[in-house]
Amino acid sequence: MQQALDYAQAHHEAFVGHLEDLLRIPSISTDDAYAADVQRAANWLVDYLTSIGIAHVEAVPTAGHPIVFAEHTVDESRPTLLIYGHYDVQPPDPLELWDTPPFEPTRKNGTLYGRGTCDDKGQLMMPVNAAASYLASGEALPVNLKFIIEGEEECGSSHLVPFIEAWKDRLDADVVLICDTSMFAPGVPSITYGLRGLAYVEVTLTGPNRDLHSGTYGGAVHNPASALATLLAGLHDENHHITVPGFYDNVRLLTEDERETFRQLPFDAEAWKAAIGLKDARTEAGYSIREAISARPTCEVNGLWSGYTGVGAKTVLPSKASAKISCRLVPDQTPHEITDKLRQYFEENTPSTMQLTFRDLHGGHGVIVDTSHPAMQAAAEAMEAVYGKTPFFTREGGSIPVVADFKRLLGLDSVLMGFGLNSDAIHSPNEHFGLDRYREGTEAIIRFMKRYAS
């Protein structure tokens, strides 16, 4: 293993350069205008994985964006690691809040800025670097490798499950490795064993058939923005509980052991609030901040628009009002169930003055992985070797629906070795990733491959 570690150490600068090449491609999967760039990012990965010596690499076309599949078998008797990542990124809006161009990676004091530096291009390149280090240093890879790198994670992964189903036989492996989560805090290594799911919908209320003059019509026309406000306000009660009927029916409650671990986490609520400029936190009554952001479900307005939103005053009574709404789910809620309950809430509460349009945008299951799994233990040991501390097993609030899909479709557990930080501003302006963590992640995965194989 030492040869591979030495190689990674010596080639850190080159690994950063390759990542920068990938970051320059604006692979925004949710916006059709960037389809060619998404394809370009897939092609880049095919070329790069081939160049480091992965035996078989291809970009598999789908009805949406391609999935990069790669395979490298060293020895049938060794365990096989299925590595998942995604090469697509979130849109960069609002553009005006970026200090540097989102698709021109920029280094400042050991930090790399740009869309995708952390989520997930920076992290997906760490297992690639680990493989390259074994392959180039002449040291035998301790495991067989398979890669699934998709281009639709940020827009619902709608072609991933069909791909896994169709390629089931080819995807045979022992465990999945995913680098797309966060460390608990700088210098506090952690391994994620729980993730939230997602149900994402868009609702539109339509009143009059066109925007009206608010003077001529105002007073007898129910305003869609007001009507929508009432429906959105009604989603939570004064304890910040979600009021959608049946919403909590299938929520697996935190065990006393889990709550105890939550209490032990070195979490500074004041620093957490200060970092995001928050005057006051607001959690569901009865839960701590850490619990609320990772182990309890939510219902958030992600976007809201109606009427005139330009400069100055326009006295319009809008025809429509729309909201994007998503719920973070915990086991054993399912996206289908929650989407249905949301639909029912909106259908039952839409006033007679309004027409409701309800769209299911996408969803994913939450998951909890058994922390006693051998790969989880190997990951913990690898992290400890890099950081000199036993990592915490934690739950994260984000969603990686594929974790549940791998379990359901392939029977595989996933090890989530994450090197992001909550302060990395993923999905936000000025996303960034520490180059130290890029190096540590690569080292940890080199170590993990070796430990897991033995």
Added chain:
Amino acid sequence: MQQALDYAQAHHEAFVGHLEDLLRIPSISTDDAYAADVQRAANWLVDYLTSIGIAHVEAVPTAGHPIVFAEHTVDESRPTLLIYGHYDVQPPDPLELWDTPPFEPTRKNGTLYGRGTCDDKGQLMMPVNAAASYLASGEALPVNLKFIIEGEEECGSSHLVPFIEAWKDRLDADVVLICDTSMFAPGVPSITYGLRGLAYVEVTLTGPNRDLHSGTYGGAVHNPASALATLLAGLHDENHHITVPGFYDNVRLLTEDERETFRQLPFDAEAWKAAIGLKDARTEAGYSIREAISARPTCEVNGLWSGYTGVGAKTVLPSKASAKISCRLVPDQTPHEITDKLRQYFEENTPSTMQLTFRDLHGGHGVIVDTSHPAMQAAAEAMEAVYGKTPFFTREGGSIPVVADFKRLLGLDSVLMGFGLNSDAIHSPNEHFGLDRYREGTEAIIRFMKRYAS
């Protein structure tokens, strides 16, 4: 008078052509990007009024858009008519809903389509046509004329009052004529004696200092879009009464006579709803549609925005949420009073998790004119001569704050001869104006000038 009427009849086509020239200038006053076009529209009016023989014409600069002032004295012993109109227009958004380009006037079956065809370029040109008809036909103008044509009516008229104050002596007149309102219905002439005022504000709630990942943070961060929805939902109770404390304190109640006139108006509620595609009307409990849209105050959301409003799904927890809100006022509410009460409502109800920004965009007073005024009676007779029917005296829901300003600053009553129709889609896509009404309006004003002078 017959010579002027004949001239107008013979030159209708030319009058339409001149209007089209003015309509081609996108004089959108609320958006600084169009400042040069607003200036261009003012210049066009100066040139045109000069060309028809108005003795003195000038574009008076202001700190905002210029005010076109014109003056034509025939004989000091005759009454003087002060004609007010506005040459600026509303923004055309949403552009994609226009069937023809908003600034390329297009005739279809006797109707002229384009932004400003009705509000107010089409209507302001009718008294101009009437003056041109007297001046060109050789028939003596029965009245002296003054014109104030402003370029900021759609963005708050902030420089009009200072202008009236500064030019007070020059604006001496007997009555004001304004063509910027609507007829009650096609073929049902009416004269507006009441208008609503306006208080327009913008509120922003800020929670976290940047847009956050809804998975990583969702659950412990109060969502500004949800918080704003709660505040907006709270503006009305279940009877559609406005809940802002003290909101109704100064509302002058409808008299029994007025309510009786409302009942007599030939109003077809089903047709009204059908025309705007409304499933159900919603009025303040206890008031009819006609009363609610003209003689009762309102509180409307004109615009609403937060978070991600683009294509597809973005799992963002927004930093901010904003709304444009305006109240239509009735005498004796004042914009200052209502803006203060709105501010207090938002200040008192903003939760501790949020920072409130409250901006007063602009306001205007409502007004009620005495229907027994000689000019009101002359206008009624002129309308009757054109339409063969006694016009109704009605109240309108829109705001022309200058009517209250003329009364307050110059002691002048205003006669509102309106030829718009509620179906003309002012402030909306596909605004239009009937060329028959353009002709009738010109004729009515020629007749009004004569009757009022005698």
